[in-house]
Amino acid sequence: DSHEGSDDDSLQEDFEEELQDTVNKVRTVSTEPSVLFLFATDIHRYSSEATAETFISMRNTMKRFAEIEKCDYVIVNGDVIEGNLPKAESLEQGMITTSDMIAVGVPYYCVAGNHDTNRYPNSEYIFTIQEPYSAILGANRDAVFNPATNGTDYYFDVPMSNIRFLCINAVNGITLSYNIKQETVDWINNNNILDTTKTVILCMHLSPIEEHTYKNCKSDRNNIFKPLLNAFIANGGNLIMLTGHAHVDGVFVDPYTEITFLCQKCHAMDITDSHYEYMEANAIDGIQNYRS
Numbered sequence: 001d002s003h004e005g006s007d008d009d010s011l012q013e014d015f016e017e018e019l020q021d022t023v024n025k026v027r028t029v030s031t032e033p034s035v036l037f038l039f040a041t042d043i044h045r046y047s048s049e050a051t052a053e054t055f056i057s058m059r060n061t062m063k064r065f066a067e068i069e070k071c072d073y074v075i076v077n078g079d080v081i082e083g084n085l086p087k088a089e090s091l092e093q094g095m096i097t098t099s100d101m102i103a104v105g106v107p108y109y110c111v112a113g114n115h116d117t118n119r120y121p122n123s124e125y126i127f128t129i130q131e132p133y134s135a136i137l138g139a140n141r142d143a144v145f146n147p148a149t150n151g152t153d154y155y156f157d158v159p160m161s162n163i164r165f166l167c168i169n170a171v172n173g174i175t176l177s178y179n180i181k182q183e184t185v186d187w188i189n190n191n192n193i194l195d196t197t198k199t200v201i202l203c204m205h206l207s208p209i210e211e212h213t214y215k216n217c218k219s220d221r222n223n224i225f226k227p228l229l230n231a232f233i234a235n236g237g238n239l240i241m242l243t244g245h246a247h248v249d250g251v252f253v254d255p256y257t258e259i260t261f262l263c264q265k266c267h268a269m270d271i272t273d274s275h276y277e278y279m280e281a282n283a284i285d286g287i288q289n290y291r292s
Contacts, residue, residue, distance in 0.1 A: 202239060
């Protein structure tokens, strides 16, 4: 990579300091069996020179930490690329990024975001949902896929534990709308995927809880997914949800634990007041304090 070996190590040092602090805190409270995984969301690689540079720093740091701390997985919650180029170019960017993430050296899992399907309604640009998944998911892995959604929903279990990762697609194909499909709900119900004997880590680009994301975004428009999660909790299930899209850091405990993360794009930008004003105008009251 062109940035490897650069004299400017400030970004690398920032990443490593933050990650090491987090890992140290996790180690003090973790019990066995446990899983240690690296997580990122909303990378928007290639949206600018800055995001391209911070991606390299992030990937290199992940690689070192995966080796030192014996991490189990790398998970990215969508918007891997910017998705603003003709289809062939964007798909190539997705495949390059997949190769870079696989090079971290531990199993790599990803869900698609709205930018990964290209965000411009133009026949030259538009994707079907299967196309970005073929680019982003890349290598084969030990996961169980939903055939009714062409493999865009899947889960995998952590060996020797009761921990299950469930990765759900919230981007509804060629229309680019957010909407969890009935086929997804049926697959979960019919196969007992929300098994109450397991701790389920649910990974989605966009939260199904409208109050936890931008006001104009809904991933559960038909209100078919939230009742499934509510029933899981009511029956004793343990759920942790990881989301992105909103480009803010936030933690919610109601109706269940959800953590949403600041995007890699914002880490790479000099955020302006006008950008914050837009976010404050469109985001929810619960995560209004991200200036601090």
